[in-house]
Amino acid sequence: MEKFSLKQLVSVLQKISLFPEEKRVMRERLLLHIRNNPVRSNTPQRLHIAKPAFFFTRLTNNLQFMPIILILALLVGGSVSYAAEGSLPGEALYAVKTNINESVRTIVAFSDEARASLEVSLASERLEEAEELAVTGKLDAETRAKVEKNFETHARGARERLTKLGEEKKFDAAMNVETKLDATLLVHEEILTDLGIEKKEIKDSVESIVVKVRAVSTNTGGEKATKTTLSMGARGDTSTSTHANVSSAEGRMGAAENKMEEVRKYLASRRDTVSAEIAAMADAKMKLAEHAFAEAKVKMEARSYDMAVTLFQSAMRLAEAAKLSLKVRSGLQINLHPQTGNTVFTTDEEIKEKKGTGSEDNKDDEKPQDKKESQEEGDIRGSLDADGEIKTGNTDVGVGAEIKTNLKLQINP
Amino acid sequence: MHTEFEAQYLEAYEKYADAIFRHCFFRLMDRDRARDLTQDVFLRTWEYIGKGTKVENMKAFLYRVANNLIVDSVRKKTAVSLDFLHEHGFDPSDKSHHATGIRSEMHEVLRHLESIDVQYRDVVLLRFVDGMGPKEIAEVLEESENTVSVRLNRAIKKIQEVMRIDM
Numbered sequence: 001m002e003k004f005s006l007k008q009l010v011s012v013l014q015k016i017s018l019f020p021e022e023k024r025v026m027r028e029r030l031l032l033h034i035r036n037n038p039v040r041s042n043t044p045q046r047l048h049i050a051k052p053a054f055f056f057t058r059l060t061n062n063l064q065f066m067p068i069i070l071i072l073a074l075l076v077g078g079s080v081s082y083a084a085e086g087s088l089p090g091e092a093l094y095a096v097k098t099n100i101n102e103s104v105r106t107i108v109a110f111s112d113e114a115r116a117s118l119e120v121s122l123a124s125e126r127l128e129e130a131e132e133l134a135v136t137g138k139l140d141a142e143t144r145a146k147v148e149k150n151f152e153t154h155a156r157g158a159r160e161r162l163t164k165l166g167e168e169k170k171f172d173a174a175m176n177v178e179t180k181l182d183a184t185l186l187v188h189e190e191i192l193t194d195l196g197i198e199k200k201e202i203k204d205s206v207e208s209i210v211v212k213v214r215a216v217s218t219n220t221g222g223e224k225a226t227k228t229t230l231s232m233g234a235r236g237d238t239s240t241s242t243h244a245n246v247s248s249a250e251g252r253m254g255a256a257e258n259k260m261e262e263v264r265k266y267l268a269s270r271r272d273t274v275s276a277e278i279a280a281m282a283d284a285k286m287k288l289a290e291h292a293f294a295e296a297k298v299k300m301e302a303r304s305y306d307m308a309v310t311l312f313q314s315a316m317r318l319a320e321a322a323k324l325s326l327k328v329r330s331g332l333q334i335n336l337h338p339q340t341g342n343t344v345f346t347t348d349e350e351i352k353e354k355k356g357t358g359s360e361d362n363k364d365d366e367k368p369q370d371k372k373e374s375q376e377e378g379d380i381r382g383s384l385d386a387d388g389e390i391k392t393g394n395t396d397v398g399v400g401a402e403i404k405t406n407l408k409l410q411i412n413p
Numbered sequence: 414m415h416t417e418f419e420a421q422y423l424e425a426y427e428k429y430a431d432a433i434f435r436h437c438f439f440r441l442m443d444r445d446r447a448r449d450l451t452q453d454v455f456l457r458t459w460e461y462i463g464k465g466t467k468v469e470n471m472k473a474f475l476y477r478v479a480n481n482l483i484v485d486s487v488r489k490k491t492a493v494s495l496d497f498l499h500e501h502g503f504d505p506s507d508k509s510h511h512a513t514g515i516r517s518e519m520h521e522v523l524r525h526l527e528s529i530d531v532q533y534r535d536v537v538l539l540r541f542v543d544g545m546g547p548k549e550i551a552e553v554l555e556e557s558e559n560t561v562s563v564r565l566n567r568a569i570k571k572i573q574e575v576m577r578i579d580m
Contacts, residue, residue: 009541010541010542013435013439013541013542014435014542016434016435016438016439017431017434017435018430018431018434018448018451022448023430023431026430026448026451026452026455027423027426027430029452030423030426030452030455030456030459031423033456033459034419034422034459037459037460037463038463039418039419039462039463039465086416268469269467269468269469270421272425272428272470272471272472273420273421273424273425273471274424330417330420330421331416331417331420
């Protein structure tokens, strides 16, 4: 008998697979089954349950947190309210979502931090809705204007609550919320800009939203006030000290560590279910976060507690951004609206193109861009090393935006 | 809201359906049964994630469900004879073969796979065809990693004897 190698053996065996026809038919059957047996879960991924931002863990997927949905159900008569959660502007149930569901969430958000955090979540959701509509080409001028207005309301609301938290000297809470807000703005600006590049027809409407997003993040008025308050907070609660002390730095370190661990677990669990590009984007952010964290520790050892706190905040913000980026981008990948059930097949083709199996225009537009992105984020790292400090808050958002919109940008170390 | 679940699920299907089918085929030696079983795997997986339970490792989960279904299926059916295999295990119009040359190779290979102890065959499949490491195999078969490693080593030795393959 002929001797053959393991490689040959394996390659022979691996030739067995489903026929394309078989695969397609099975997929259709599964899809039908999915439609008839929708998710019965009471904690769908996109439902942000009001919670202290600091303690976000996978517990929210636990049935322990079901009660909020029960409350919603009791108040509004169940399935309508639940069904409304996924609705978009322009749909009948959208009014239920914004008026009733979100009111309930506000009522249930007890602490000031929870309320502020909720405002950030709502602002984020408005943007996510806009992005979903943009992807399916349903973002008309009127809807967009509404979305922008609502987004601004929530964003400014978040800023106001932040200022209030600062006044009440709840500095840890304020910093947690600010981190979340900054991360949200950063990620959505990136995504919107990417969408504008991918789908040229929606470029203008998307740009309009981006402008609004940037306005909030560089809002000098409320923002400056917040920064002052927070930097006071970094110095500790006592007004006599002029610098952040060891304990406040350690506090922020703990917060950053928890956030980063949470995001690592999240990324690990979702990695298999998203495309390589999306995973890579999130990974890049996490790397930046880890870098910031490491630098922060160095500063701590050198007793530069102000710098340490700032850098821990950066780490936390970047980690949150990594998670949000993965979450929102994977949600946008396939849009499975009941009304447009057939779209699922076209978008699958789009995904295949993105994964490099096709050769349509999309692929050409995207691939170089993705490469540039990871390359430029590497450049940022380089520039960070040279400067010895990481710019925080608004500047980061600015830098991020520059990368995406001006692909020829040279980042000088 | 459940958009994300659906999206993840369908992505997992695209990614793993062929591999699961292949695995089922080599263990059942029956294309039709393998196909039906693959569908069952995905149906059951939907039931599971439809309840909202998070699946940490989708790949391992799918293989585990498949493994359990295969074991049940094998228990119910009687052993397949070699002739039956030759008659029904191959689809003459199977386009995954380019020439008869390969098909006869396949005959050879499958015959030897059949002759090996079932437990050895399974770990070998998971290791070399499905490309899993001992840890993942342990997760799929719900055995200890140690057991798997030991079995793998013995299986490889056995195959080398039986098939005279260079490893």
